[in-house]
Amino acid sequence: xxxxxxxxxxxxxxxxxxxxxxxxxxxxxxxxxxxxxxxxxxxxxxxxxxxxxxxxxxxxxxxxxxxxxxxxxxxxxxxxxxxxxxxxxxxxxxxxxxxxxxxxxxxxxx
Numbered sequence: 001x002x003x004x005x006x007x008x009x010x011x012x013x014x015x016x017x018x019x020x021x022x023x024x025x026x027x028x029x030x031x032x033x034x035x036x037x038x039x040x041x042x043x044x045x046x047x048x049x050x051x052x053x054x055x056x057x058x059x060x061x062x063x064x065x066x067x068x069x070x071x072x073x074x075x076x077x078x079x080x081x082x083x084x085x086x087x088x089x090x091x092x093x094x095x096x097x098x099x100x101x102x103x104x105x106x107x108x109x110x
Contacts, residue, residue, distance in 0.1 A: 025052070 058066035097103040
């Protein structure tokens with residue numbers, strides 16, 4: 001549930017005014033995410049606001065998301081290449097069936 005509001009102060013990056021906080025950013029995030037990320041940042045000597053500022057500065061500096069977004073279950077490039085090769089091999093060398101009955105008849109034959 002997104003019931004936890006964090007108010008963060010960010011730098012006015014476009015004006016390069018690094019000495020004055022002049023903008024407020026409010027976001028709603030899951031409480032567990034806030035606590036977990038806050039603990040990790042704390043161990044690095046940062047608070048959540050500083051972590052978000054670092055992220056936003058990197059967005060501006062790189063003109064992109066400063067990391068490659070991945071799902072936790074995503075394949076590595078090596079794994080993906082292997083799967084693609086397996087699919088190509090299966091398409092090239094597999095028998096192929098027009099119906100499910102034809103498939104089952106072939107599988108279950110003695």
